[in-house]
Amino acid sequence: MRIxxxxxxxxxxxxxxxxxxxxxxxxAVFGYEQHDPMFKQGSGQPTTASAYGVAVTGAAESVETRARQAGSDAVIREVAPLLLTAVFRHGH
Incomplete structure (x- = not known):
């Protein structure tokens, strides 16, 4: 898949x-690394040099609770209510 x-x-x-x-x-696992040939150049402008993450099955609130308990400061966003949540980080 490509976005x-x-x-x-x-x-x-x-x-x-x-x-x-x-x-x-x-x-799903998703990512972008500027100038990495594995990641195809799209027509949009990159917001950062890199970003990566996963889409998991579960409610955003539950995913965020577990992520924080694990010490993660990843961004958690609901994709589909109670079904799919994105967890992502910007690279260094």
């Missing part, structure tokens, strides 16, 4: 991989 406007690529975990983040099932 053109933000020059972000998203990848689904391999079938049966059981990948989790903060105890939640990972639906």
């Amino acid at each position: 053109e406007a933000n020059s972000v690529n998203a990848f689904r975990p391999a079938h049966g991989s059981n990948l989790t983040a903060f105890g939640f099932h990972v639906y």
Whole structure:
């Protein structure tokens, strides 16, 4: 999958991989690294040099609680109510 406007690529975990983040099932992994050939240049302007994260199945409030308990300051955003939540970080 590729999200053109933000020059972000998203990848689904391999079938049966059981990948989790903060105890939640990972639906997709996404990322962007400026000038990295793995990430295709989109038509949008990058907001940072890099960003990465995951979309997990679970309510944003629950995901945020677990992320904070783990000491993470990742940004947590609801994608679909009670179903899908994005957890992302800007790179260095």
